[in-house]
Structures are given as structure tokens and as C-alpha cells.
Amino acid sequence: MTDDSNSPRIPFLSVEEAARIGKEYGVPSSMAHLNVFRVMSHHPDLAAAVSNLLATLLYKGNKLDERLRELIIMRIAWRTGSVYEWTQHWRVAKRLEIDAASVIAVRDWQKATCLRAADKAVLAATDETIDDGRISDPTWIACCEHLASEAERIELVLAISNWRLFSEMFQSLRIPLEEDVDHWPPDGLSSPAA
Incomplete structure (x- = not known):
């Protein structure tokens, strides 16, 4: 060691x-x-x-909208300072053609004008889970307005929990990025939590 x-x-x-x-x-x-x-x-x-x-x-049976999932992941990465998670999923978001402005907006989503109501609902759920370990009733209701099925709602909770787990694992085990990958795209601005 x-x-x-x-x-x-x-x-x-x-x-x-x-x-x-x-x-x-x-x-x-x-x-x-x-x-x-x-x-x-x-x-x-x-x-x-x-x-x-x-x-x-x-990709194999997912129910949650890919844009929402990636915004959740990017918010977790930003809030927790996980360079591995941010950098890998920046590339995923780009492949899915999620506009860069929306991805960058997760840094300060409450003030962002480019994010949709559904985006903001799931980002609020993400922050509440990070801060309190659960989604509040008002935020759950807001998420349900945009997530029509029970399967999507379950996947929302699992997505937040899964990528929170990954953030903690990356950082606790100190797993570095692959050698050929730039840190904190697109601008190199690292999370204050990093």
C-alpha cells in the first residue's frame, strides 16, 4: 500500500x-x-x-430519457468532484448529441436558461439525493410530471444512486482517467469539489 x-x-x-x-x-x-x-x-x-x-x-432496456440520464450523471460528477465520471460522460453526452451548453449548465442549473423543465426536475432530484439521501415530495411530483411511467421513475432513482456510487468508487479507489483522455472537458474547469 x-x-x-x-x-x-x-x-x-x-x-x-x-x-x-x-x-x-x-x-x-x-x-x-x-x-x-x-x-x-x-x-x-x-x-x-x-x-x-x-x-x-x-442501453439495454433503459427507460429513462438519455438526455436526462446524462445530465444527472454530469451533475453528480460536478457536485462530487469526480473527474473520471465527468470526463467519460462528457464523451457519452457528445455522442448522444446533447448540446454542450446544457451539459455545462449542470454546474449551476438553477440559473440556467437553456435547460428544460424536465431537466431541472431531475437535477433537483439529484441534488436532494446527494444532500439528503432522498427525493422530497415536491420534487418527486415535479419529476412525475415529466416521467410518465413507473419504470422511468424507478430508473430515475437507480440512475442517481448508481452514478453516485460510481463517483464514490472512482474517488475512493483513486481510479485515474485513461491516458489518452483530456480532463474536465470542454474547458478544463474543474469542480470546486475536486
């Missing part, structure tokens, strides 16, 4: 070893090479379970 506050707390498996474990345990190759799974693959069953949850929330 090291006392260097910047060093990862768990050593990375090689990309090849993580890919081998991923193939054996069902972690998609699109995830297995990422630093987070190169660490998590020390516990293959857990890596497989987490990758399955991520696959469900991201």
Missing part, C-alpha cells in the same frame, strides 16, 4: 487480462478495457454484475 494520495489504491490488471476476465464473466469488451474495469476485474463476479447494471441503465 502506498501513501501517495494520487496513486490508485488497487493496481490495474493489464488490458489483456481484464479482457480475458471480461470475456469469461460477461463484461462487454467496450467496458473491460476501461481503467475502472481493469480495477474491478480483481473481483470478476462484481465486475460482471456492475457491467450488467450499467448496460441496462445505458
Whole structure:
């Protein structure tokens, strides 16, 4: 164990070893090479379970609008200072063609004019969950105005909880970004919580 506050707390498996474990345990190759799974693959069953949850929330049966999900993730990353989460999901948001102004607006969403009512409702739910561990009744009602199905509402809570867990994991295990990735896109402005 090291006392260097910047060093990862768990050593990375090689990309090849993580890919081998991923193939054996069902972690998609699109995830297995990422630093987070190169660490998590020390516990293959857990890596497989987490990758399955991520696959469900991201693209395999997800019910929550992708824009709302990514704004939630970006808000969690900003509030908690998770450079890994912010940077990886900046790229996801860009791939989904979510406008950069909306993503940047999560930094101070209450004052943002480019965000929709649905965006602000789920961002309020995100902040309340971070601050209080739950969504208040007024905010829940506001979210329900924009999330028509029970499945979307459940996924809202699970998405907030999941990416909050990931933020804490990235930071507690000190998982750094992959080497070829710029920090805190698009402007390099890091979260005050970082």
C-alpha cells in the first residue's frame, strides 16, 4: 500500500487480462478495457454484475430519457468532484448529441436558461439525493410530471444512486482517467469539489 494520495489504491490488471476476465464473466469488451474495469476485474463476479447494471441503465432496456440520464450523471460528477465520471460522460453526452451548453449548465442549473423543465426536475432530484439521501415530495411530483411511467421513475432513482456510487468508487479507489483522455472537458474547469 502506498501513501501517495494520487496513486490508485488497487493496481490495474493489464488490458489483456481484464479482457480475458471480461470475456469469461460477461463484461462487454467496450467496458473491460476501461481503467475502472481493469480495477474491478480483481473481483470478476462484481465486475460482471456492475457491467450488467450499467448496460441496462445505458442501453439495454433503459427507460429513462438519455438526455436526462446524462445530465444527472454530469451533475453528480460536478457536485462530487469526480473527474473520471465527468470526463467519460462528457464523451457519452457528445455522442448522444446533447448540446454542450446544457451539459455545462449542470454546474449551476438553477440559473440556467437553456435547460428544460424536465431537466431541472431531475437535477433537483439529484441534488436532494446527494444532500439528503432522498427525493422530497415536491420534487418527486415535479419529476412525475415529466416521467410518465413507473419504470422511468424507478430508473430515475437507480440512475442517481448508481452514478453516485460510481463517483464514490472512482474517488475512493483513486481510479485515474485513461491516458489518452483530456480532463474536465470542454474547458478544463474543474469542480470546486475536486
